[in-house]
Amino acid sequence: MTDDELFLTAILNCSRSDLYLHPRPLTVQEQVQLDEMRSRRAAGEPVQYIVGFTEFFGYRFEVGPDVLVPRPETEVLADVLIRELKAQNKKEYLILDIGTGSGCLAITMAKELAHCRVVAVDISPKALAYARRNVGINKVVDQIEFIERDMFWFMDETAHRFDAIISNPPYIPTAAMGTLPMDVKQEPELALQAGPDGLHFYRFIVPSSRRVLKDQGVLAVEFGDGQAKELQNLFAITGPWDKIQTCNDNAGRPRVIMAQIAR
Ligand SMILES: C[S@@+](CC[C@H](N)C(=O)[O-])C[C@H]1O[C@@H](n2cnc3c(N)ncnc32)[C@H](O)[C@@H]1O
The missing domain is CATH 3.40.50.150 (Vaccinia Virus protein VP39)
Structure with missing residues (x-):
């Protein structure tokens, strides 16, 4: 997934395919969240820390700044x-x-x-x-x-x-x-x-x-x-x-x- 796809699936709590099968405009609040995620990414923060989770072996893991991704x-x-x-x-x-x-x-x-x-x-x-x-x-x-x-x-x-x-x-x-x-x-x-x-x-x-x-x-x-x-x-x-x-x-x-x- 691209960074934007990952951010949007996290904000909208949906799958990547949902983004394309059921597109809809973002609310103001969702757009603010997306802009904030993009600027954290531009500052070099790992994408997984920004969304707060990652996948490993098909399982979901919560991650953040105190733990290795x-x-x-x-x-x-x-x-x-x-x-x-x-x-x-x-x-x-x-x-x-x-x-x-x-x-x-x-x-x-x-x-x-x-x-x-x-x-x-x-x-x-x-x-x-x-x-x-x-x-x-x-x-x-x-x-x-x-x-x-x-x-x-x-x-x-x-x-x-x-x-x-x-x-x-x-x-x-x-x-x-x-x-x-x-x-x-x-x-x-x-x-x-x-x-x-x-x-x-x-x-x-x-x-x-x-x-x-x-x-x-x-x-x-x-x-x-x-x-x-x-x-x-x-x-x-x-x-x-x-x-x-x-x-x-x-x-x-x-x-x-x-x-x-x-x-
Ligand atoms: C490379 S990370 C691996 C984390 C995880 N197992 C993984 O594969 O993603 C290494 C881990 O070793 C831990 N660590 C470093 N020094 C240690 C020590 N002396 N005793 C026990 N754990 C240590 C770190 O806190 C870190 O969580």
Whole structure:
């Protein structure tokens, strides 16, 4: 959808096709709303913050300035793990989502895998407030437990053992933060910045996942452009891992790595 189509569907609470099948002039108040949305967009605000929601994996998520907007490439991460767990065909799954943000991954897992429970951790109370509203919107309240905690502490403290861990951690190198597009710069730095080479969180998540995964448990993480080799090396030196797979996003760029623990 174009920005204007998105604004109008939000203002008129209708679908894109309704805009063309049942066109009508805007009221004065609706026109004021549209003009205000256009000027926020011209000032560089993400379109999803302006309308207050986005779609991920076909589900609706409330978003705003304190939480990362779920990205289409992250749908690949969700899809890869869902396929793997469906193929395993267990009776139930306990999944950990590290850095849950809007809750998009945790909620998608809960919607797509009927017999799963998810523990979803984030350090940001503001992001978790969105995630908690999003479980309500998507009606999976009973399947997800949110925990406000630094992942570094959580992984040391947890007594749970997980069938799978999913994470889209921050992965932007510090020096690249200044070169991000204007709308991305308006998203929380906490969700983006990951040290000099962008690998800070993976250096913790990959080895520490080994301690909290069950036998045959699976770790799936998203990573940024140009980080595939480093991620593959990290799995190689923290192994043994089995069935290491690197998957591409829809633009054909390596984006997700998934591996099964071998002990
Ligand atoms: C890239 S965002 C991903 C959000 C969401 N999972 C998604 O895919 O759209 C990373 C998330 O990690 C969280 N985060 C950053 N540092 C953290 C830490 N030390 N412990 C736990 N969460 C952290 C941020 O608050 C943010 O919500």
